Amino acid sequence: MSTASTRSPAPVKRSFTAEASEYVNDRTGLAIAIKGLGRKAFPDHWSFLLGEVALFSFIVILVSGTFLTFFFQASMAEVHYDGSYVPLKGVEMSVAMASTLDISFDIRGGLFVRQMHHWAALLFVAAIGLHMLRVFFTGAFRKPREINWVFGFTLFVLALGEGFTGYSLPDDLLSGNGLRIIDGLVKGIPLIGTWTSFLLFGGEFPGTVIVGRLYALHILLLPALLVALIGIHVVYVFIHKHTQFAGPGREPTNSVGPPILPIYAAKAGGFMFIIWGVISLIAALFTINPIWNYGPYDPSPVSAGTQPDWYIGFADGALRLIPPGWEFVLFDRTWSFNILVPLVVIGIFLLLVVAYPFIEAWVKGDTREHHIADRPRNAPTRTAIGAAGVTFYAALWAAASSDILATHFSLTMEGVIYALQAITVLGPFIAYFITKRVCIALQKKDREVVLHGYESGRIVKLPGGEFIEVHQPLDEYDRWRLVSYESYQPLMLRPNARGKITIGQRVRASLSRWFFEDRIAPVTQGELEASHSAHH
Amino acid sequence: MTRTKRRTGRRHPLAAAALLALGLVFTGGAYAALSTGTAQAEVDPNSQQTIEEGKKLFQANCATCHGLDAQGTGNGPTLIGVGAASVDFQVGTGRMPMQMQGPQAQQKPAQFTDDQVKQLAYFIASLGPGPEIPSDHLASGGGDAANGAELFRINCAMCHNVAGAGGALTEGKFAPPLTNVSGVHIYEAMVTGPQNMPVFNDLNISPEDKRDVITYLKYVQDNRSPGGFELGSLGPVAEGLFIWIFGLGTIVAITVWITAKSN
Numbered sequence: 001m002s003t004a005s006t007r008s009p010a011p012v013k014r015s016f017t018a019e020a021s022e023y024v025n026d027r028t029g030l031a032i033a034i035k036g037l038g039r040k041a042f043p044d045h046w047s048f049l050l051g052e053v054a055l056f057s058f059i060v061i062l063v064s065g066t067f068l069t070f071f072f073q074a075s076m077a078e079v080h081y082d083g084s085y086v087p088l089k090g091v092e093m094s095v096a097m098a099s100t101l102d103i104s105f106d107i108r109g110g111l112f113v114r115q116m117h118h119w120a121a122l123l124f125v126a127a128i129g130l131h132m133l134r135v136f137f138t139g140a141f142r143k144p145r146e147i148n149w150v151f152g153f154t155l156f157v158l159a160l161g162e163g164f165t166g167y168s169l170p171d172d173l174l175s176g177n178g179l180r181i182i183d184g185l186v187k188g189i190p191l192i193g194t195w196t197s198f199l200l201f202g203g204e205f206p207g208t209v210i211v212g213r214l215y216a217l218h219i220l221l222l223p224a225l226l227v228a229l230i231g232i233h234v235v236y237v238f239i240h241k242h243t244q245f246a247g248p249g250r251e252p253t254n255s256v257g258p259p260i261l262p263i264y265a266a267k268a269g270g271f272m273f274i275i276w277g278v279i280s281l282i283a284a285l286f287t288i289n290p291i292w293n294y295g296p297y298d299p300s301p302v303s304a305g306t307q308p309d310w311y312i313g314f315a316d317g318a319l320r321l322i323p324p325g326w327e328f329v330l331f332d333r334t335w336s337f338n339i340l341v342p343l344v345v346i347g348i349f350l351l352l353v354v355a356y357p358f359i360e361a362w363v364k365g366d367t368r369e370h371h372i373a374d375r376p377r378n379a380p381t382r383t384a385i386g387a388a389g390v391t392f393y394a395a396l397w398a399a400a401s402s403d404i405l406a407t408h409f410s411l412t413m414e415g416v417i418y419a420l421q422a423i424t425v426l427g428p429f430i431a432y433f434i435t436k437r438v439c440i441a442l443q444k445k446d447r448e449v450v451l452h453g454y455e456s457g458r459i460v461k462l463p464g465g466e467f468i469e470v471h472q473p474l475d476e477y478d479r480w481r482l483v484s485y486e487s488y489q490p491l492m493l494r495p496n497a498r499g500k501i502t503i504g505q506r507v508r509a510s511l512s513r514w515f516f517e518d519r520i521a522p523v524t525q526g527e528l529e530a531s532h533s534a535h536h
Numbered sequence: 537m538t539r540t541k542r543r544t545g546r547r548h549p550l551a552a553a554a555l556l557a558l559g560l561v562f563t564g565g566a567y568a569a570l571s572t573g574t575a576q577a578e579v580d581p582n583s584q585q586t587i588e589e590g591k592k593l594f595q596a597n598c599a600t601c602h603g604l605d606a607q608g609t610g611n612g613p614t615l616i617g618v619g620a621a622s623v624d625f626q627v628g629t630g631r632m633p634m635q636m637q638g639p640q641a642q643q644k645p646a647q648f649t650d651d652q653v654k655q656l657a658y659f660i661a662s663l664g665p666g667p668e669i670p671s672d673h674l675a676s677g678g679g680d681a682a683n684g685a686e687l688f689r690i691n692c693a694m695c696h697n698v699a700g701a702g703g704a705l706t707e708g709k710f711a712p713p714l715t716n717v718s719g720v721h722i723y724e725a726m727v728t729g730p731q732n733m734p735v736f737n738d739l740n741i742s743p744e745d746k747r748d749v750i751t752y753l754k755y756v757q758d759n760r761s762p763g764g765f766e767l768g769s770l771g772p773v774a775e776g777l778f779i780w781i782f783g784l785g786t787i788v789a790i791t792v793w794i795t796a797k798s799n
Contacts, residue, residue, distance in 0.1 A: 086755065087752055294689075303697050305701065
């Protein structure tokens with residue numbers, strides 16, 4: 001303390017930047033954060049940027065959405081449209097619809113911002129989907145990241161909620177038709193359905209309150225939850241460190257890549273502007289949701305080609321795939337299994353997605369931390385399960401566009417539906433089988449390459465007259481990539497401390513056998529040496 | 537060498553191209569002049585000659601399925617009482633004569649000239665009363681687009697889509713896109729209900745309302761979307777495909793590019 005007080009002012013003239021930095025640091029203590037975070041390394045792989053795509057499109061949604069709130073009026077009061085779009089002049093519609101038309105036609109830049117908001121929303125959910133697939137197929141959800149997977153999944157569901165509430169706001173024909181389906185879904189739930197629908201719509205559908213209520217959810221509750229969860233999600237990425245693919249020098253305990261400051265931050269910053277640029281370009285060139293075609297909501301008309309936005313498509317498709325006649329009257333009540341079955345199936349599917357990290361860890365009996373991302377082929381069963389899930393989802397998704405498929409490929413509507421029903425049920429099994437075999441084949445190829453080198457294409461004739469192709473050994477860097485993965489074996493069924501074998505253990509053992517029965521173990525040091533001595 | 541030789545030649549190197557262009561303009565112009573000339577020569581609906589010509593055309597091209605006296609056979613319905621509008625629509629849009637049996641008659645380039653279509657139409661009209669070919673006043677628009685749009689959304693959009701982009705029906709049938717259909721044909725379709733389309737008679741939608749519907753469709757045909765490319769006006773499916781393939785596709789290509797650059 002005393003030495004500090006007697007220290008004389010520094011004789012050297014300091015730059016403005018240094019002075020300014022010190023001023024800020026003395027008051028905020030930012031240096032600690034920059035020192036800590038700025039030197040964190042971020043592994044470089046294209047697929048690691050997908051989450052950022054979602055984040056950057058979310059920023060576009062926030063900013064463009066704020067602009068839209070300046071002009072949008074969430075009221076269902078009836079007015080006669082008096083804007084500049086001729087084919088709607090004088091038509092009776094809600095204030096919500098009229099204000100959306102005003103944004104589109106009478107407010108400078110309004111249509112551009114509206115299209116930006118909508119395109120960015122589609123991109124946001126698509127990027128989340130691709131990001132989730134990346135995390136799934138590389139096993140980046142394993143300990144310690146299971147909870148962050150749950151956060152990420154919750155973000156996905158919130159994004160669907162944001163998308164759907166936004167889709168319903170303009171009160172045009174399309175959004176009203178979408179709400180009518182939701183109303184039907186809700187009413188299909190036994191006992192509470194009708195009551196819930198009346199609660200939601202403030203009376204009989206469509207009522208006069210739903211747009212205001214959805215607006216409150218869309219711009220207040222859901223975004224607040226999204227922002228909070230995105231914060232937590234990203235903080236956990238920092239805390240856990242990013243996963244990385246195996247490579248020389250890459251250990252579970254380190255993270256190899258450019259440091260955040262300055263390289264990575266500059267790249268990510270540039271990337272952010274590129275994403276914004278791409279969204280702006282799309283918004284400037286391509287129409288999205290032309291509400292002026294759809295006109296105001298009226299419960300009687302439905303347009304051909306009425307679909308939800310892509311991310312709700314799987315739910316719409318599930319409804320379309322149910323065969324007729326799944327509705328009957330019992331105990332003076334209508335039981336709409338044509339609605340309940342899709343709801344339950346989708347619920348189970350989503351539950352499996354969110355619970356998968358815990359299920360896999362339990363089946364493996366694995367409590368270790370994993371920071372090295374798996375190559376999909378090195379976890380054949382997981383990759384095959386993922387492929388089955390993707391096939392199932394894709395079949396439901398395609399079913400939502402069954403009518404467009406029929407007209408554009410000159411097919412019959414019924415034929416499309418029957419084919420998709422078959423794909424929904426059988427497709428996942430076929431995809432599972434094929435994917436697993438492909439993974440194992442790729443692993444065998446890797447093993448072959450490690451042990452015997454790769455084919456060089458050079459044919460040599462031996463003195464005895466025999467022709468052989470010379471195989472070149474891999475260099476150590478490439479070999480590292482191919483041999484460093486974890487291999488699991490089926491769990492042994494053993495009695496517990498009390499000498500009993502519980503049902504849980506049996507289930508686990510059989511699941512574990514299913515997971516790891518067919519496996520290709522990584523090449524060991526011994527095998528490698530043996531193969532080298534055989535070749536020499 | 538060759539270059540100097542060419543320059544001294546009698547013809548300019550572009551002479552052949554210029555001659556060709558001139559020839560094309562001349563023949564094209566002459567064709568346009570002649571074809572408008574023939575179109576102006578109105579076919580008289582009541583003259584015996586028209587009906588005779590129509591009958592000949594009918595017996596040569598339609599009678600196989602519809603019967604020699606248009607009474608209908610196992611392969612085609614009777615045409616007595618379908619009216620001139622029906623024939624003008626079916627033959628004028630190329631749907632008839634039908635190329636092959638299928639879920640519905642497909643549109644194809646019209647097989648007859650405008651005059652021949654009219655002759656056929658008036659021949660059929662002479663067999664029994666039916667809807668007539670609408671006047672220009674009703675079929676060329678100029679009505680209330682907003683009223684037409686509302687009527688279109690209520691009565692037509694469930695099959696034809698709100699923007700007239702077309703849509704699917706059952707068993708391989710479909711409602712065709714209306715993005716390139718003339719006003720006369722739209723009107724005739726409404727009054728005759730071709731293929732799977734219901735009839736919208738004058739009590740259902742009055743002639744003036746029909747004119748409004750045509751006005752709206754003309755508005756959609758003539759005014760492209762203010763938002764940019766329409767992606768076929770197919771709605772969210774086209775938008776979803778676009779964002780996955782072109783939006784996310786572009787962005788993934790950019791991520792690969794960014795991470796491929798060495799530091």
